[in-house]
Amino acid sequence: DSGVTQTPKHLITATGQRVTLRCSPRSGDLSVYWYQQSLDQGLQFLIQYYNGEERAKGNILERFSAQQFPDLHSELNLSSLELGDSALYFCASSVGGGAGVPTGELFFGEGSRLTVL
C-alpha cells in the first residue's frame, strides 16, 4: 500500500461525457502528479501540482483539467470524452517537488481505469 488513494477504481462512461477522478496523496506529501497509461502510449505525464500551485505540465489535452485543493487532494477532470481517452489514470505524490526542494521518490496509487464506450 503506497498510501496514495485513487477513486473510483473503475469507471465506464459514454463518449461526450465528463468524469472526475480523485486522488488523495500520502500524508505529508505536497506534490501530486497525474499520469495516463494507455495500451499504445505507455506512461504519459499529464500535470503536477505542488502545494496547490501548478508546477509542471506535460501532454495534457485542453479537454482535461486538474486542480489541487487546500487539503492537498487533487482532482482530474476529463470532458468531452472520446474513445481514445480510455486508459489507466495514475496519481502519484511526493514530499517535495517545489523549486529547490528535493522531490523524493514518487509514490503511485493503484489507478483509475476509465473505459469510454
Place this chain on the structure above:
Amino acid sequence: DAKTTQPPSMDCAEGRAANLPCNHSTISGNEYVYWYRQIHSQGPQYIIHGLKNNETNEMASLIITEDRKSSTLILPHATLRDTAVYYCIVRLFTGGGNKLTFGTGTQLKVEL
C-alpha cells in the same frame, strides 16, 4: 532529462540474480538514476536511486559505472513476484516540476 536505453525484455530463473542494464550516456553531473517497476497494470513502485556511488536497499542494488554512462539494477534472488516492467529514469534530484519521464522499460520475466 537524459534519455535512457534499456533492453525490451529479459528472462531470469527464480532464485537467480536478475541484472537489468540501462544506458544513459548523456547524463549530466547533477542527474540521478532512478529505478521503478510496474507489476501488471498496478501503480509503478519505487525501487532505488543513486548519483554515482553504488546503492543497496532491501529490494535491490544499483551499480553505476564510474563514468556514470550506464547502470545495472540487481535483484539478488529473483522470485516470480518480481516479474514486472522495470523502468530506468534519469532526472534531477531537485528543481520544480520533477516529474518522472517513463520510457518503455524492460519486461522482466522470472520463471521456474
